[in-house]
Amino acid sequence: MVVVGGGASGYMGAICAAEEGVSSILILESTVKPLEKVRISGGGRCNVTNATWDPSDLVLNYPRGEKELCGPFNSFSAIETVDWFHNHGVQLIAEDDGRMFPVENSSSSIIQCLVRASKRAGIVLHNQTMVTRVKQIAADDFLIYTRKGLVCHARKILLSTGGHPSGYRIASAFGHTVIKPLPSLFTLNLDAPWITKCSGIAVDNILIKIKISGKIFQHKGELLITHWGVSGPVVLKLTAFAARELKANFYRSELIVNWLGDPQINQVKNLLIDFRSKYARYSIAKKRPYLNLPRRLWLSILEQIKCDSTIRWAECSSKMIYLLSNALVSSTYPIAGKGPFGEEFVCAGGVALSEIHFATMESRLVKGLFLVGELLNVDGVTGGFNFQHCWTSGWLAGKGIARSLGDETVGMKMDL
Ligand SMILES: Cc1cc2nc3c(=O)[nH]c(=O)nc-3n(C[C@H](O)[C@H](O)[C@H](O)COP(=O)(O)OP(=O)(O)OC[C@H]3O[C@@H](n4cnc5c(N)ncnc54)[C@H](O)[C@@H]3O)c2cc1C
Numbered sequence: 001m002v003v004v005g006g007g008a009s010g011y012m013g014a015i016c017a018a019e020e021g022v023s024s025i026l027i028l029e030s031t032v033k034p035l036e037k038v039r040i041s042g043g044g045r046c047n048v049t050n051a052t053w054d055p056s057d058l059v060l061n062y063p064r065g066e067k068e069l070c071g072p073f074n075s076f077s078a079i080e081t082v083d084w085f086h087n088h089g090v091q092l093i094a095e096d097d098g099r100m101f102p103v104e105n106s107s108s109s110i111i112q113c114l115v116r117a118s119k120r121a122g123i124v125l126h127n128q129t130m131v132t133r134v135k136q137i138a139a140d141d142f143l144i145y146t147r148k149g150l151v152c153h154a155r156k157i158l159l160s161t162g163g164h165p166s167g168y169r170i171a172s173a174f175g176h177t178v179i180k181p182l183p184s185l186f187t188l189n190l191d192a193p194w195i196t197k198c199s200g201i202a203v204d205n206i207l208i209k210i211k212i213s214g215k216i217f218q219h220k221g222e223l224l225i226t227h228w229g230v231s232g233p234v235v236l237k238l239t240a241f242a243a244r245e246l247k248a249n250f251y252r253s254e255l256i257v258n259w260l261g262d263p264q265i266n267q268v269k270n271l272l273i274d275f276r277s278k279y280a281r282y283s284i285a286k287k288r289p290y291l292n293l294p295r296r297l298w299l300s301i302l303e304q305i306k307c308d309s310t311i312r313w314a315e316c317s318s319k320m321i322y323l324l325s326n327a328l329v330s331s332t333y334p335i336a337g338k339g340p341f342g343e344e345f346v347c348a349g350g351v352a353l354s355e356i357h358f359a360t361m362e363s364r365l366v367k368g369l370f371l372v373g374e375l376l377n378v379d380g381v382t383g384g385f386n387f388q389h390c391w392t393s394g395w396l397a398g399k400g401i402a403r404s405l406g407d408e409t410v411g412m413k414m415d416l
Helices: 008-019 036-044 055-061 070-075 078-087 107-120 165-173 193-198 233-241 243-248 265-278 295-304 318-330 385-409
Strands: 002-004 026-028 092-094 099-102 124-126 131-138 141-146 151-154 157-159 178-190 202-212 215-225 229-231 253-258 331-351 369-371
Touching (some): 008 026, 008 107, 008 157, 008 385, 055 070, 078 092, 078 385, 099 107, 157 165, 157 385, 165 178, 178 243, 202 233, 215 233, 229 233, 243 331, 253 318, 369 385
Parallel strands (some): 002 026, 002 157, 157 369
Antiparallel strands (some): 092 099, 141 151, 202 253, 253 331
């Protein structure tokens, strides 16, 4: 078995196959550093998975792949990932928001775990070996060509090249459709001069919405105001789900923000009218009706509706109450473009999912070719979901390869 690409999904596939008894496994990695993305992930801490235990909730975090991952997650989901790493010597712990990290809080413990398990299983790694072409010459016989001129045979191929174009080329040469990759998980630049005054403010439970290409995308969560626009988990989630539509519209649209999360305009209006009579003598700038909105943001909202912040609540006209209610539940800001990527840089796009058997990750077009990880048209939102897909697809492929090699592997299963 030859694994093309020594990243998270390739290592997982190789180790699982070996532990199921597959012998003679070779990982070909183009760089000097396998598992490099694991190293830099999660700010060097590696957000391995997410404590979303129910597979039907887990799939909701994949803008592309939601339907196809139902089956795989019923076999190997977040809880199996935690068990797998535990059985291989790494304990994972969840943070309040569900993200799971190794207890040592460093990605190096994940790298050491995968490298140790692969060495123990006798898997051979060739660094600096870029695969340029893979050709099937007979059933269960592939020829692998590398840039160094090395040519080797393999009975099974695990293609795990991430988002590298060479992997897409290899898959296309086998007849696979590659959906053009485009950015997912990015921040938004807003054409809203008030924004710089609020940069650095993070507010939770904000509902944001985009109406684009006849569709409505909306998500609720923590929003971070930056110097140029907005970021934070809720923005990364929105841009992941609306990635294709935003790209098609040249990243121009309007962002509708409900600063209060849910309430309807009438509810807010009534609350503000009560507030006005109760705190008539107080300054509108100082006495805030919604304490979850920081003062700087409150002042900015007043400025946006051209409300003089030196007045007292008693002087706030009914028209002003209406404008304020409207600004609190549906402020609209022009989107001026795509901002920088979030920490987890991933692409939407890759090998078409209809061409993969999701029980084993084997290609529906080429028997013996297995495709996993980011190479596929699957991407998750931020929070450990992208690695979860790598562990799941790698695990399924490893098992699938072992099963397809059949009798030769029977009785050779490794004891952990
Ligand atoms: C900065 C950053 C932080 C991230 N943090 C997180 C996080 O905390 N949690 C999370 O869930 N996700 C995170 N992600 C996303 C996650 O890293 C990826 O989803 C994941 O690494 C994909 O794994 P993979 O095995 O499919 O591909 P990769 O990790 O990209 O591995 C592919 C490997 O194949 C090699 N390769 C490519 N082409 C060839 C070839 N032709 N021949 C030989 N070798 C080849 C590459 O050099 C690479 O080593 C982060 C991504 C980035 C960029």
